[in-house]
Amino acid sequence: MDNILNNYKATRNIWRSILYSLPMLLITLVLMSGGDLNFKGHAELYAFTITFIFLNTCFFLMHYKGKTDLYRSVVFIVFAIFLSFSFITNMFEYRGAMTFNQADIIECNVPFCHLVIPMMIVPAALTESIIFPGSILNGFANISTMLVLWGVATIVMGRGFCSWGCFYGGWDDGFSRLIKKPVIKRIDTIWRWMPFAVLFVVVISASLTLVPTYCDWICPFKAVTEFEAVTSAESAIKAVIFFSLFAMLVIILPLLTKKRTQCTSLCPLGALNSLSNKISAFTVKIDTKRCTMCMKCVKTCKLSALTPDDVKAGRASLLCSKCGQCIDTCRQGAIQFSIRGFEAGKLIDLSRNLFIFISFLFMAIFASGSIQNGLSKILTLIIN
Amino acid sequence: MTESFILGLTTGSACLATCGMTLVPYFVSGNTSSKRVSAGLSLFLLSRLLVYIILGAVAWYLGQALFGESTFRPYILGTFYIIFSVLLIVYAIDKGKKRGCPLSITSGIEKKFLIPVSLGIISSLSFCPAMLIAVTNSASQNNITASILVFVMFFTGTSVWFMPLPLLSMIKNRQIIKTIAMFATAIAGAIYLFRGVTTIIKSIL
């Protein structure tokens, strides 16, 4: 019954799907190669080819099969795994360890991470300084490039960044898909507001102490990127916090609940991105005339962004990350990506095609480098 | 000092969530002029500040009397932080308990100018867990000025929330804001719990 009743047409037409996918094919080719198809070795060539085919096949299938979330999540999860892999291996190459020390901080050798953005805004406005020990213009993850990419992605997609652009979201997204039925079924929706409290506390503390407190003390993804070398009781406690939060919120709870618990109950950037949903160009709407109130979408949403009240109101809440899972699930074809300003039921095909093109492009920009880099390292090991 | 400000700022939101709607009718009742609203708010905040300065001095004396230069000082302080921060977390997340605002007892007061003064005094003497943490922080200081400053910073942090009080009734989604405020309070509790544990661990090592 795949999408038979769906509102937009899954093309099921190979030629039309290819036609829709051609622009992505060309853009990713230019983007990934940087206009230069001379590779340093076989490993680089194979890594480029595999990544290119992988990304474009997923995009093609989104059109051909009419499913958004399924193929989005495949890329998103692969991206998160490869990002951590290439990040850690880069750290070993540059510094010989996954940890950083005071010298790296003083020399601004810490690659920039988008999760620090909420904590940077107020200090940057007040003191005209960036409270992160990274490079503003140089290096493989410099601050200005990341800020521009995040800014544009957020204006266009709103919280869509959390399902199409985030470096780490694929971890809890992945674990939340590993078992078929949730062990813990009822989760109080009150937890959805926790990230706003975290955002509030970390913005205040970072503004007053000029230290990115979330990164320094809380971030679970330190466990799969880099963290301060354990040299004191304080740094040992920090390491315990990072690893236990990662185990709890990124592995165990997503497995038990089938929800992205880290994103739903902790991430301050998720809260900030949610606020941008108020102005972003795309939204998720529900055609209440088609809806039968079965509430399958409410159950399926991994970010608890839909409640029965939202369904009745005909739109996803502020917390929606535009992952498309509810759209894929709805048998009535009542849910759709929509361009802001248009009613539910209008411009369905155009809205979806535009949204997935732009969002996938962002994902390809963010993901292709890490996947290529990681693959190239693995292939070098195999070939040599 | 920054810490006390942060404590005030994060937990003040919860004070406002609990007592805000009790205070609003006084500040915006009927056709109260903006002059009267500002005068009332100033009296309210001044009386809070006065009580906090007194509390800072009392906390300093208590600190000297309880542990002074004792070698057990970090253990006692750490234990207080742990107890009060756990209380703060419980206070924040205990949704089942209907927390009445203590300010309602001022309803019998007749004299108009006394109302904001008594509201200020009672709201600052609530001895909620956040205030007990501020007392502990203040008692741990080396001199009376620093102890008072801890409370002045705590006052400043909480006062940020009382400034827009007259506008509170206009805010939509109050329940969501209340929830976020409660979570922020719980996070502040977690931070102090951590502080208590590290104070003890550091003195053992």
Ligand code: SF4
């Ligand atoms: S899954 Fe579709 S039909 Fe069911 S409640 Fe959600 S929008 Fe309505």
Ligand code: SF4
């Ligand atoms: S409401 Fe739908 S599109 Fe939005 S996060 Fe939930 S499942 Fe994804």
